[in-house]
Amino acid sequence: MSDNISVILEAIQEGKCVLVLGPEVCHFEGKNFDESIKSAYEYYYDKVIDNSERRRFSKIAFSDFSFIKEELMSLKSQQKEEMHIYRFAKWYFDQRKEWEKHFRQIAQLPIPLIISLLPDDNLQNAFEEVFADKPDGFRVSRYSRTNKDVPVINQIPSKEHPLIYKLLGDLERYDATFTFDDWFGYFKNIFGKQPLPEKIEFVLQNNPVFVFLGVRFEKWYIQLLIRLLISESNGNLIGGERFSMVHSAEDDVDILVWDRFQLQFEGEKPADFLQEVYNACKEHQLLRIPKRDKETLDAKVFISYNHNDQAIALRVQKDLEALGLSVIIDTDNPIGYDIPVFINQSIAKCDFILQLISQHFLTSGWVAQESLKAFHVAELTGKRVLPCQIDDALNDTMFRERAMSIFDAKLKELKESFNERLEKEESIKDLQDERDRILSLKKNYDDIMAEFKEKNRGDLTPENYVNGFEQLIKSIKHYINH
Secondary structure: OOHHHHHHHHHHHOOOEEEEEOOOOOOEOOEOHHHHHHHHHHHHHHHHOOHHHHHHOOOOOHHHOOOOOOOOEOOOOOHHHHHHHHHHHHHHHHHOHHHHHHHHHHHHOOOOEEEEOOOOOHHHHHHHHHOOOOOOOOEEEEOOOOOOOOOOOOOOOOOOOOEEEEOOEEHHHOEEOOEHHHHHHHHHHHHHHOOOOHHHHHHHOOOOEEEEEOOOOOOHHHHHHHHHHOEOOOOOEOOOOEEEEOOOOOHHHHHHHHHHHOOEEOOOOHHHHHHHHHHHHHHOOOOOOOOOOOOOOOOEEEEEOOHHHHHHHHHHHHHHHHOOOEEEOHHHOOOOOOHHHHHHHHHHHOOEEEEEEOOOHHHOHHHHHHHHHHHHHHHHHOOEEEEEEOOOHHHOOOHHHHHHHHHHHHHHHHHHHHHHHHHHOOOOHHHHHHHHHHHHHHHHHHHHHHHHHHOOOEEOOHHHHHHHHHHHHHHHHHHHHO
16 A cells, blocks of 8 residues: 555545546546547537527537637627527536546545535536435535525534535526536635635544545636635645645646645546545445445336337336336426436436337437437447337338328428418417427438347337336346346
């Protein structure tokens, strides 16, 4: 065991370790965090959002900004543009399955305070798994630009009752620090009228060992945040050991920062260093061990179906949940919630996309949109699409002709409605969106049908449901274990 690991292990045992968590714990498809976001946005705009959103927002040209070296999103403070970016960012963070293993390890470490530079819920979800038998065993709070609805920190963080503090706000509440203008407002507040909560200040002033994991020190705002975290009120640096693990862009910048903040540098990759700390805690029996009453299948399944087939969808949901699987289905979708947002978030959050294929499914614009996105996301992220037929539409050689007739009839009906509304000078936006979905489905129909027919399909037709469901579970277990 290295000297640095020994120091960290001792600090963890004493309850005097603080973890500052950044996004560079691991790489994403061979890219660092900034490069990954940049390429993901191109994919998101071209493949994920629908035509109505493209009409409202122009593609953001990140090449126009100093993207990699400076801030996350260098945008003007325009509400429309920011909402577009928030939706993209939520989609992006939901896609990041690469973090799951590392966050689960962090949740098992008995560290009192985790200061997260990530604005999503992935770390919190990992803690919820580990604390499943003690849901009140940990706390989550955050910085808020609006200073509204912030969870009160009513006790000092400890090994027994750790705290996750989202230092940059919360995506889910549209209250995160993202844009260039956000950063200036943030520092005006955080160094002034909205300082860190008193209970966190107590921990920081108690001479802890700081572990910076996946933090990009060459960014100007990260250096200011470090000054905030490891400085006394008089501006002097708090004494004590500090460690940092980072994917860095420029070595000369690293050296400057190490000297400035008196940091010790670990040359290992963040994920490898985390594994060492985890192993050391495991060896000394310090880990929090998740309690499992019974063996369950640990995965999320999104059920994609047409509402005419809701009865079979609810049966599948019940049977999946009986085996411990988490199911996402639109019956849980709140009234008034945007359907495209629900589709994007559901596909992003799940491990498996279960498609219940029927004649209704194959002629639905919304469901076809889900199918296209599912195919694209599966190629990008390695998610598994599980097509299961619930009637014989895919086996019917004449079904394509009937489907085209259905599309043409819907388009004709929409055209008549267009004309009626235009005569009355009424809005036709909803009709345009529906027409776009049907036209997209008609255009891509052969490709969608080919995707289904080329894949091995499950059979959940009424006469074969029991055997078909057994085969479905066998497939899910196979993919979970491989």
